[in-house]
Amino acid sequence: MKTKKMHNMATTNPKLLSWFASENPLSVFFKILPIVGILVYFILRNFGWGTAHFVCFLLGLFTWSLFEYVFHRWVYHVKFNNENLRWFLESFHIYHHQKMDDHHVLNAGFFLIYPLFLVFFGIVFVLTKDLPQTSSFCLGLIFYYFFYENVHYFLHYKTFKSGYFHFIQKYHLYHHYKNWKSNFGNTTSFWDRVFGTYDVRYKEFSLGTIENSHLISKK
Incomplete structure (x- = not known):
């Protein structure tokens, strides 16, 4: 793909981008720490850790590995017709492809992590109607997500x-x-x-x- 001048959040509004991206995995760690704390609280408050919770945790790990692929291939690498959507999405991966020496978009920020977490949590809770199992599943998601962020950075x-x-x-x-x-x-x-x-x-x-x-x- 030929390099061309890009019009996206990374090039037009880097201050706004700082809310959607993180400098390194340590920054990501502090952003997800409250989520991990809440999930652990929900699990332990309801009878502790059992086999069902462990299975849900493993399913969460598995799901993020698939989501990582799906999002990368069918969201980040799709050229959407909507200019506003492209302005937003191309601030991350396409910009990363074309500006490999800019490391500000290697890891996700607050405004990507928390909305995505809430979407996953909501969907799984609607399906299971079980708060501890939902929390265990999302804990697996978060663990694999943090592993992914470390791998991508290093x-x-x-x-x-x-x-x-x-x-x-x-x-x-x-x-x-x-x-x-x-x-x-x-x-x-x-x-x-x-x-x-x-x-x-x-x-x-x-x-x-x-x-x-x-x-x-x-x-």
Whole structure:
């Protein structure tokens, strides 16, 4: 995709963007801490932690891993006709693609985290009508979400030579630099394999001078 001048929140109203984005995972941690506290309170207030709660927690983990893929592929990478919607959505991922050296949009902010949490909480509570199980499910969501935020930040932080971060860095940055239409998973390749967007050529990709210059540790 050719780089062109962008019109979105990141380029026209960076102060507003600061409410929708975070500088790093530590900032995200302090934003989600009240949510975690409330969820734990709801769980423990109602008979404590049991098997059903643990299953709901695992379902929450699983659901976020799928949501991460779905949102990345079918929201962030769709060019919507509505100009206002594009102005908002392209402030994050598309801007991130085209301005890899701007790290202000790597993690989500207050006005993304809390509305999204309320939507998930509301949907699950309507389906289960059970506050502890809903809280356990959402706790799983939050845990995997925070894992996702850490992974996304650190794979843009420095070059990794081995292990999980070496794999996911090559996988994710191949999506950025080589093929926008594949490898949408930010923490796993599982859903790309399921939905047919897995591109094995990421294994041959390596970070060159340009890619390394965009890493946080090089700033």
